Amino acid sequence: MQPKPGDRIKVETKDEVIEGILMPRGEYQDESIIVLKLNSGYNIGLNREDVSNIEVLRESGLAQKAERKEVKHNPKLPTISILHTGGTIASKVDYRTGAVFSSFTPEDLLEQFPELAKIANFSSELVSNMWSDDLRFKHFEVIAKAVEKEVKKGVEGIIIGMGTDNLAVAAAALAFIVEETPVPIILVGAQRSSDRGSSDAYMNLVCAAEFIAKSDFAGVAICMHEKPDDDVAALFPAAKTRKMHASRRDAFKAVNDTIIARVHYDSRKIEFVKKDYTRKDKARKIVIKPAMEEKVGLLKIHINMFPEQFSFFKGYKGLVIEGTGLGHTPGHMPNEIARIHLKIFPAIKEVIDSGCVVVMTSQTIFGRVNMHVYNKAVDLAQLGVIPGEDMLAETALVKLSWLLANYPVEEVKRLIGQNLRGEINSRITTDEFLDE
Amino acid sequence: MQPKPGDRIKVETKDEVIEGILMPRGEYQDESIIVLKLNSGYNIGLNREDVSNIEVLRESGLAQKAERKEVKHNPKLPTISILHTGGTIASKVDYRTGAVFSSFTPEDLLEQFPELAKIANFSSELVSNMWSDDLRFKHFEVIAKAVEKEVKKGVEGIIIGMGTDNLAVAAAALAFIVEETPVPIILVGAQRSSDRGSSDAYMNLVCAAEFIAKSDFAGVAICMHEKPDDDVAALFPAAKTRKMHASRRDAFKAVNDTIIARVHYDSRKIEFVKKDYTRKDKARKIVIKPAMEEKVGLLKIHINMFPEQFSFFKGYKGLVIEGTGLGHTPGHMPNEIARIHLKIFPAIKEVIDSGCVVVMTSQTIFGRVNMHVYNKAVDLAQLGVIPGEDMLAETALVKLSWLLANYPVEEVKRLIGQNLRGEINSRITTDEFLDE
Numbered sequence: 001m002q003p004k005p006g007d008r009i010k011v012e013t014k015d016e017v018i019e020g021i022l023m024p025r026g027e028y029q030d031e032s033i034i035v036l037k038l039n040s041g042y043n044i045g046l047n048r049e050d051v052s053n054i055e056v057l058r059e060s061g062l063a064q065k066a067e068r069k070e071v072k073h074n075p076k077l078p079t080i081s082i083l084h085t086g087g088t089i090a091s092k093v094d095y096r097t098g099a100v101f102s103s104f105t106p107e108d109l110l111e112q113f114p115e116l117a118k119i120a121n122f123s124s125e126l127v128s129n130m131w132s133d134d135l136r137f138k139h140f141e142v143i144a145k146a147v148e149k150e151v152k153k154g155v156e157g158i159i160i161g162m163g164t165d166n167l168a169v170a171a172a173a174l175a176f177i178v179e180e181t182p183v184p185i186i187l188v189g190a191q192r193s194s195d196r197g198s199s200d201a202y203m204n205l206v207c208a209a210e211f212i213a214k215s216d217f218a219g220v221a222i223c224m225h226e227k228p229d230d231d232v233a234a235l236f237p238a239a240k241t242r243k244m245h246a247s248r249r250d251a252f253k254a255v256n257d258t259i260i261a262r263v264h265y266d267s268r269k270i271e272f273v274k275k276d277y278t279r280k281d282k283a284r285k286i287v288i289k290p291a292m293e294e295k296v297g298l299l300k301i302h303i304n305m306f307p308e309q310f311s312f313f314k315g316y317k318g319l320v321i322e323g324t325g326l327g328h329t330p331g332h333m334p335n336e337i338a339r340i341h342l343k344i345f346p347a348i349k350e351v352i353d354s355g356c357v358v359v360m361t362s363q364t365i366f367g368r369v370n371m372h373v374y375n376k377a378v379d380l381a382q383l384g385v386i387p388g389e390d391m392l393a394e395t396a397l398v399k400l401s402w403l404l405a406n407y408p409v410e411e412v413k414r415l416i417g418q419n420l421r422g423e424i425n426s427r428i429t430t431d432e433f434l435d436e
Numbered sequence: 437m438q439p440k441p442g443d444r445i446k447v448e449t450k451d452e453v454i455e456g457i458l459m460p461r462g463e464y465q466d467e468s469i470i471v472l473k474l475n476s477g478y479n480i481g482l483n484r485e486d487v488s489n490i491e492v493l494r495e496s497g498l499a500q501k502a503e504r505k506e507v508k509h510n511p512k513l514p515t516i517s518i519l520h521t522g523g524t525i526a527s528k529v530d531y532r533t534g535a536v537f538s539s540f541t542p543e544d545l546l547e548q549f550p551e552l553a554k555i556a557n558f559s560s561e562l563v564s565n566m567w568s569d570d571l572r573f574k575h576f577e578v579i580a581k582a583v584e585k586e587v588k589k590g591v592e593g594i595i596i597g598m599g600t601d602n603l604a605v606a607a608a609a610l611a612f613i614v615e616e617t618p619v620p621i622i623l624v625g626a627q628r629s630s631d632r633g634s635s636d637a638y639m640n641l642v643c644a645a646e647f648i649a650k651s652d653f654a655g656v657a658i659c660m661h662e663k664p665d666d667d668v669a670a671l672f673p674a675a676k677t678r679k680m681h682a683s684r685r686d687a688f689k690a691v692n693d694t695i696i697a698r699v700h701y702d703s704r705k706i707e708f709v710k711k712d713y714t715r716k717d718k719a720r721k722i723v724i725k726p727a728m729e730e731k732v733g734l735l736k737i738h739i740n741m742f743p744e745q746f747s748f749f750k751g752y753k754g755l756v757i758e759g760t761g762l763g764h765t766p767g768h769m770p771n772e773i774a775r776i777h778l779k780i781f782p783a784i785k786e787v788i789d790s791g792c793v794v795v796m797t798s799q800t801i802f803g804r805v806n807m808h809v810y811n812k813a814v815d816l817a818q819l820g821v822i823p824g825e826d827m828l829a830e831t832a833l834v835k836l837s838w839l840l841a842n843y844p845v846e847e848v849k850r851l852i853g854q855n856l857r858g859e860i861n862s863r864i865t866t867d868e869f870l871d872e
Binding site for chain 2: 033035044045132133134135136137164165166169243244245246247248251294296297298299300301302303304305308309312322323324325326327328329330331362364365366367368369370372376378381382393394397398401
């Protein structure tokens, strides 16, 4: 019998016998590899030519559907809307269907996370079903409109479930798009899929729900583990947070800023770190400005660059440069050692002259661009490159796209270096750096 | 009198009177701005039209040359070669000449850092005079040949003074190029120029010299502040270190690794953290393999990318992708929301089919690429993208350039994911992450 994706199968090779769920083949994956999802939650790829036998243990069509309890509305509890966009946090259903993507109904959600029923009533909607690495500016518009629709129903807050790769970028984009909100809009992800014992999905969701139900915060934020263990979740500032580890549960870090608050998982105590946040006010109307400009790029500076890497962006509406140090690029190099005269500054000038707004950020991630210290950066500023202050490059990218779609160019140039949503911190925040 | 660059001048505007050294005009800086170096060491740009009067206080040609003491060779002390390449650490002379670039003679050096005379005898050579952001692969070849020449003279070790922006990248490149060395080769920079009270140049240089004179370490490393205060310098691993702050003195951090050692500035005590380093052995011959391939690029993944950003690298010999999370790129997007069908995977395939070696690293910086967890990355691996393990993107870039210039392509593909110089840590090193 030919196994189908979603079937539980037993595969024999000359070295071992492996059981798992047969995963669907990726579009660019050829037939020589079969991928199994193991009980550990990890996938493993096997060369088909090494496989001597495959036995189907259980067909996906025959998989028992868990019996669903009817979810009752509890009038004593607030209502929270959960918007699903895909990602690891939504990957539980893989075991039953073999599908990589899945949606949650409120029933699915409460079946998996029964504790949620004590915190709030939930409504749930699938907005998109994708990995966050495929997100485009256009998706932020769609997500924001779904948020607006839910908020207008009068809910106590919104939880957006998303893959973690671009979760912080999406949070920054929503912070710009949502100009006013009466209630909190909290993005939640998981670094380990929720079918694994070590998953962080459960605590992140529960803490986000507690924060919405019990705090007076309004605005966009991220709720993820603050530490590697299941003690404390942090509420991270939407436009000043970055995924800083490929796999750890505490991968998210506030950069040049502090966290907003923490939720202690055992005691459910909410502890605010920031004092100057916008308060919840259900009389306030939600206001969104969802347009985003498509032709905005990001260029990370590296050693041995060529001018063509810059002039590529001629005709773009916006470009964020992730420079070195205080905001540098290679310059012009009438350089005897390199035996080459590369005209990189003229290439940057060409891009600016084509009508592109060019903003400088730093690849050091921590700290602030300063284009007055070295002649090189003074030259760049003279060319028209605008300092991005202490903004994250990814935040500058979505801010630039959003500004270009909503303001005239001269206004964009004025606003890009000014703080609109907490994305620029005017105070010196050296005390927030790494291990201190 | 028309002031010349290097002159100490007094500038009056309607608001203030400012004194400083007139800086030379950058090639792309127009005449409407004049730049002064203030006593603080910072530069300030003034609009010429705001200036009502300029008075020359002291012409640079008249600047008193400090009286030089003859430096005597002390036969009881070891000899260290200092190679200068430019950067902030070499920026003291600005005050006297107004020039941004400068070289140090041993006399200059000991005049400025008299304590060095107690540690070693010094010889000094100017290799290049540039900001490190202008470094190209070709410069590493030149620096390595200068290192080889000095080591063959029988010195106790080499200090390379360099700008900090690409100092860690240069250290990684030298770690690959220098296959064997009998003595230490230590890169040193400064985040604040040595004419400022808060400069870190002094302690970094003294600690590097102490480490060379008193420890048994051989190989390439970086010596910079471990903490913001002047207590401890750290010796950082050449291929696993990154500049993580735009301005702080402790900007350098070991990533997915520990530091090699620390030098306590007051006690001059050397404390090794790593135990498995290569020992100094003056009978060992220096072996360098200085060739680097020019056509190697780096592409940082960001939201809303277009396939052209990938196909740009068609015909390159090597490309490092700085993916999201565990090593992801946007894929193919038959995406109704984005109303666009972008073929990014086919563009990556085109680049690979053109003969380019493509390596995946992660923009999370910390953690390790894992291309077996999600289908997306399995697809990328099937296309021929090679996982870069826990290598820094910048290290992967110089390693790829070096491998391509020295090995056949099939060997490059095998070696890029294997540890050659400590650039890949096979152990899980989650305990080295940020605040822990």
